[in-house]
Amino acid sequence: MQLIRNPARQEWPSILARPVLDNAALLAQVGEVLDDIRKSGDVALGKYIIKFDGEIQGDLRVSASSIVQAGDELDIELKQAIDVAFNNISRFHTAQQELVQPIETTAGVVCWRKSLPISRVGLYIPGGSAPLFSTVLMLGIPAMLAGCKEVVICTPAGKDGTIHPAILYAAGKVGIQEIYRIGGAQAIAAMASGTSTIAKVDKIFGPGNQYVTAAKQLVQMQGVAIDMPAGPSEVCVLADETANPAFIAADLLSQAEHGPDSQVLLVTNNASIINDTNIALETQLQQLGRKSIAELALQNSKAILVANMDEAMDMVNAYAAEHLIIASTQYEKYMDKVEHAGSVFLGNLTPESAGDYASGTNHTLPTNGYARAYSGVSLDSFVKKVTFQHINESGIRNLGPAIITMAQAEGLDAHANAVKIRLNQ
Amino acid sequence: MQLIRNPARQEWPSILARPVLDNAALLAQVGEVLDDIRKSGDVALGKYIIKFDGEIQGDLRVSASSIVQAGDELDIELKQAIDVAFNNISRFHTAQQELVQPIETTAGVVCWRKSLPISRVGLYIPGGSAPLFSTVLMLGIPAMLAGCKEVVICTPAGKDGTIHPAILYAAGKVGIQEIYRIGGAQAIAAMASGTSTIAKVDKIFGPGNQYVTAAKQLVQMQGVAIDMPAGPSEVCVLADETANPAFIAADLLSQAEHGPDSQVLLVTNNASIINDTNIALETQLQQLGRKSIAELALQNSKAILVANMDEAMDMVNAYAAEHLIIASTQYEKYMDKVEHAGSVFLGNLTPESAGDYASGTNHTLPTNGYARAYSGVSLDSFVKKVTFQHINESGIRNLGPAIITMAQAEGLDAHANAVKIRLNQ
Numbered sequence: 001m002q003l004i005r006n007p008a009r010q011e012w013p014s015i016l017a018r019p020v021l022d023n024a025a026l027l028a029q030v031g032e033v034l035d036d037i038r039k040s041g042d043v044a045l046g047k048y049i050i051k052f053d054g055e056i057q058g059d060l061r062v063s064a065s066s067i068v069q070a071g072d073e074l075d076i077e078l079k080q081a082i083d084v085a086f087n088n089i090s091r092f093h094t095a096q097q098e099l100v101q102p103i104e105t106t107a108g109v110v111c112w113r114k115s116l117p118i119s120r121v122g123l124y125i126p127g128g129s130a131p132l133f134s135t136v137l138m139l140g141i142p143a144m145l146a147g148c149k150e151v152v153i154c155t156p157a158g159k160d161g162t163i164h165p166a167i168l169y170a171a172g173k174v175g176i177q178e179i180y181r182i183g184g185a186q187a188i189a190a191m192a193s194g195t196s197t198i199a200k201v202d203k204i205f206g207p208g209n210q211y212v213t214a215a216k217q218l219v220q221m222q223g224v225a226i227d228m229p230a231g232p233s234e235v236c237v238l239a240d241e242t243a244n245p246a247f248i249a250a251d252l253l254s255q256a257e258h259g260p261d262s263q264v265l266l267v268t269n270n271a272s273i274i275n276d277t278n279i280a281l282e283t284q285l286q287q288l289g290r291k292s293i294a295e296l297a298l299q300n301s302k303a304i305l306v307a308n309m310d311e312a313m314d315m316v317n318a319y320a321a322e323h324l325i326i327a328s329t330q331y332e333k334y335m336d337k338v339e340h341a342g343s344v345f346l347g348n349l350t351p352e353s354a355g356d357y358a359s360g361t362n363h364t365l366p367t368n369g370y371a372r373a374y375s376g377v378s379l380d381s382f383v384k385k386v387t388f389q390h391i392n393e394s395g396i397r398n399l400g401p402a403i404i405t406m407a408q409a410e411g412l413d414a415h416a417n418a419v420k421i422r423l424n425q
Numbered sequence: 426m427q428l429i430r431n432p433a434r435q436e437w438p439s440i441l442a443r444p445v446l447d448n449a450a451l452l453a454q455v456g457e458v459l460d461d462i463r464k465s466g467d468v469a470l471g472k473y474i475i476k477f478d479g480e481i482q483g484d485l486r487v488s489a490s491s492i493v494q495a496g497d498e499l500d501i502e503l504k505q506a507i508d509v510a511f512n513n514i515s516r517f518h519t520a521q522q523e524l525v526q527p528i529e530t531t532a533g534v535v536c537w538r539k540s541l542p543i544s545r546v547g548l549y550i551p552g553g554s555a556p557l558f559s560t561v562l563m564l565g566i567p568a569m570l571a572g573c574k575e576v577v578i579c580t581p582a583g584k585d586g587t588i589h590p591a592i593l594y595a596a597g598k599v600g601i602q603e604i605y606r607i608g609g610a611q612a613i614a615a616m617a618s619g620t621s622t623i624a625k626v627d628k629i630f631g632p633g634n635q636y637v638t639a640a641k642q643l644v645q646m647q648g649v650a651i652d653m654p655a656g657p658s659e660v661c662v663l664a665d666e667t668a669n670p671a672f673i674a675a676d677l678l679s680q681a682e683h684g685p686d687s688q689v690l691l692v693t694n695n696a697s698i699i700n701d702t703n704i705a706l707e708t709q710l711q712q713l714g715r716k717s718i719a720e721l722a723l724q725n726s727k728a729i730l731v732a733n734m735d736e737a738m739d740m741v742n743a744y745a746a747e748h749l750i751i752a753s754t755q756y757e758k759y760m761d762k763v764e765h766a767g768s769v770f771l772g773n774l775t776p777e778s779a780g781d782y783a784s785g786t787n788h789t790l791p792t793n794g795y796a797r798a799y800s801g802v803s804l805d806s807f808v809k810k811v812t813f814q815h816i817n818e819s820g821i822r823n824l825g826p827a828i829i830t831m832a833q834a835e836g837l838d839a840h841a842n843a844v845k846i847r848l849n850q
Contacts, residue, residue, distance in 0.1 A: 077830050078831070078834050080827070080830075081826070081827040081828075081830035081831050081834075082831065084531075084824070084827040085827060087530075088530035088531055088534070088824075091528060091530045092528050092530055092536050095526055095528050096538075101520055103516060103517050103520050103785065105512075105513035105516045105517055105784060105785035106509075106513055106784070106785075109513070109779070109784050109785070111517050111784055111785045111786050113521075113786075113803070116763070116764060116765065118797065118798050119764065119765070119797065130835040130836040130837065131834070131835060132835060133831075133834070133835070134831060134835060166834055202797045202798040203798045217646050220654075221642050221646070223654065223794070223795065224798075225795075225798035225799060229645075229646075229648065244850075246846055246850075247843070247846060247847060250839065250842050250843040250846045250847075251843050253839040253842070253843075254837070254839040254840045254842070254843045256839070257837060257838065257839040257840070258837075284839075284842065284846075287838070287842070288838050288839050288842070289836065289838045290836075290837070290838065290839070294839060331815070335813065338541070338811070339544065340541065340544070340809070341811055342811070342812075343811065343812040343813070343814070344811060344812070344813045344814070345814060346813060346814065346815040347815050347816070347817075348847075349818060349820070349821045349847055350814055350815055350816040350821075351843035351844055351847065352843065353828050353832055353837075353840040353843045353844055354814065354816055354821075354824060354828055354844070355812070355814060356828075356832075356840060357827070357828045357832060357840075358824055358827045358828050358831065359530060359531070359534050359536055359814050359816065359824060360528065360530035360531075360534070360536045360814075361538075361812040362812065366809075368648065369648070370650075371811075372543065372544065372627045372809075373543050373627040373628045373649075373650035373809065374650060374809060375808075375809045375810040376810075376811075376812060378538070380805065380810070384765070384791075384796065384797075384798065384799060384800045385800040385801075385803060386763070386766055386767070386768065386769060386796075386800070386801075387769070387780070387786040387787065387801060388760065388768070388769045388771060389768070389769070389775055389779065389780060389784050389785075389786055390756070390775055391772070391774050391775040391779055391784065392772075393774060395774070396774045396775075399509070399513075399779060399783055399784060401506070402505070402510060402782070402783045403506075403776075403778050403779055403781075403782045403783050405502050405503055405506035406503070406506045406507065406510060406558075406559060406783060407778055407781075407782060409503050409506075409556070409558070410555040410557060410558070411555040411714065412555065412679070412682060412683075412715070412778075413682065413712070413714045413715065414675065414678040414679040414681070414682040414709075414713050414715070415679045415682070415777075415778040415781060415782075416778070417675050417678070417679070417709065417712070417713070418672070418675040418676050418678075418679045418776035418777065418778045419776055419778055419779070421671055421672060421675045421709075422672060422675075422773075422774055422776065425669075425671075
């Protein structure tokens with residue numbers, strides 16, 4: 001890790017800056033895929049699958065029997081772990097359901113809002129090196145709880161043309177029956193504009209590589225909603241002298257193993273914590289299957305020593321991390337000072353991986369500083385909150401004059417008239 | 426209005442389609458403004474203000490005394506009406522505050538979420554023909570209730586270089602002190618990237634013309650959040666035989682007067698309702714100040730006769746209107762069948778203008794079919810919902826094995842190790 005000691009405040013922005021990608025060329029390239037699939041549907045979709053993934057093996061849609069049978073191919077231990085995660089994620093997201101609460105704002109004027117499910121949503125589940133069945137749970141469970149009528153998964157098949165059974169098992173658990181073996185920008189394009197194979201969705205969720213991310217950005221401009229913009233995953237550990245350096249090292253590595261572009265940051269007021277964490281990193285790194293990836297990520301990561309914990313807190317807020325670990329037995333002193341973060345992990349026994357998999361919170365979170373303005377995925381992401389209102393005779397008499405006055409002051413006669421005509425009757 | 430009788434279902438999509446704009450040229454033009462202001466700050470901002478608005482008259486920032494004194498220039502009646510609206514909107518949006526609700530998902534594992542304000546938000550208030558002080562309330566009140574630290578308004582000045590006192594009075598009421606006399610795409614650009622005059626914001630809200638809308642779409646791709654994509658305003662009236670045609674006509678006109686591109690739709694199972702509404706439209710149209718605008722909008726609007734109210738409901742859901750008026754004494758029969766809408770107005774005495782101004786619900790709503798996937802503005806729009814979790818010793822013992830199993834199945838050793846190292850201690 002790069003050690004940075006007591007940086008001046010004016011240096012903070014450059015120290016905390018995320019890598020900026022010039023993706024104009026990428027957007028142009030992906031834009032062509034989107035245009036082509038919008039115009040030519042399945043013909044273009046097939047063309048890009050062959051171009052990017054080799055050949056199309058059999059049906060793009062996964063058979064119902066494969067989904068049902070997937071559980072048989074999994075270890076009982078993994079099935080039980082998925083069940084534990086399913087229960088916790090369900091419990092946490094169920095508590096996000098909003099009750100309908102009518103408010104009489106003026107006598108005779110009653111307003112409320114009601115959550116209505118988004119009808120048809122698409123979940124993109126990346127393939128590549130790992131079968132991300134945890135993301136199926138994190139997106140599929142709130143979709144199920146929200147009552148989305150149709151939930152679709154697109155995920156690239158492995159080299160043998162199959163989808164990992166853990167993905168299919170997790171999909172089955174959340175009631176998803178419509179799964180396509182399609183990956184990349186072409187999957188986003190197909191879900192966004194619809195083809196004969198796969199009907200258009202209203203909103204697209206899920207992580208992906210730079211092509212998938214660019215495609216999501218572009219389809220958002222064409223009216224398809226997306227969960228949030230995405231960048232490389234990141235963790236920031238805020239530590240004081242009560243932290244455990246071995247635990248910090250383990251948490252930093254669990255971020256670093258995601259990819260060479262993972263953002264890893266340690267902020268503390270204590271020089272020994274940095275020193276001891278570095279020693280622990282050396283030891284723990286040797287034991288990792290993804291050692292070479294984690295090593296690359298660590299080269300770009302930073303350990304920042306600041307004068308005191310107030311300054312540390314300011315820095316953490318300036319960074320607005322996707323994952324913020326407050327590694328301290330005194331976490332209660334710090335937690336109310338968090339202003340921007342995707343998800344916060346409190347105390348020495350709360351690793352980020354708990355939230356990644358099984359504690360109940362969602363792991364789809366804002367990266368790249370987007371935590372300043374965006375929330376992570378929740379039940380809210382799968383509904384629209386629609387307002388309703390009813391006005392009775394006394395209500396229109398009580399409220400009508402104010403509406404008329406305001407409408408006339410804005411020069412909108414017909415708005416005023418819609419009230420007058422009711423008052424006059 | 427165009428009369429459409431009993432259209433076949435396969436014709437619905439073309440009947441209900443919104444106008445599609447090819448805005449590639451517009452996006453390119455606006456993109457230049459954004460790039461220029463990002464690179465050259467105030468110099469470029471000044472250049473575009475002179476280019477698009479003529480000259481820069483005095484300070485761009487409105488003085489504190491102008492805001493304080495604005496109330497003196499308003500009629501007492503208008504001030505009282507604004508106060509009524511302020512109270513109702515505050516009441517409705519206060520009820521949207523979410524309580525922190527800790528959930529023990531597994532023994533020893535406690536998770537909750539907490540709403541944190543977005544620090545600095547920018548509100549765009551259009552100028553042009555009408556001073557939209559109602560939009561200042563609709564955006565400023567939830568920003569105030571959310572606890573946003575800094576709220577900025579950009580709004581174009583009138584020809585005399587001043588801002589309408591009703592806008593300043595409304596801003597003062599919601600505690601906004603930072604107001605700039607800047608309009609158009611250059612205002613969005615300045616708020617999105619920041620200049621010496623106006624610091625960067627985290628999220629941009631508010632309606633605007635096609636340049637403003639294009640600028641918001643583009644800055645969203647560069648990481649600045651926006652409230653929602655926008656299109657022309659629209660109303661759909663669902664009526665049965667218990668509706669009042671004069672009221673329907675008044676509501677259709679209150680939409681039509683917004684602009685020639687306003688979308689106006691009447692769906693009913695009753696031919697006399699259409700006939701009588703057309704007669705009422707003729708009479709009421711003559712009395713309007715904005716008659717010529719409303720007339721143009723009506724030429725593109727549609728009255729659709731369907732076989733029965735079930736079919737009417739299906740059509741209304743297929744349209745996904747920004748404003749849906751259920752013009753019927755039997756509105757309770759229909760309201761639970763609404764699947765997509767921005768805001769719903771129930772019964773014969775509930776005009777859309779109530780929600781536009783003063784009933785309490787927000788008037789910033791999804792247009793253009795976006796109601797399928799987007800909510801209107803609410804308190805939620807001004808906060809991030811951040812998840813927190815704390816795990817104790819028994820918690821990590823209870824949950825740890827499931828995390829380890831899942832992480833290993835995804836091939837992420839370091840994620841598993843972050844738990845193992847805690848269990849081993």
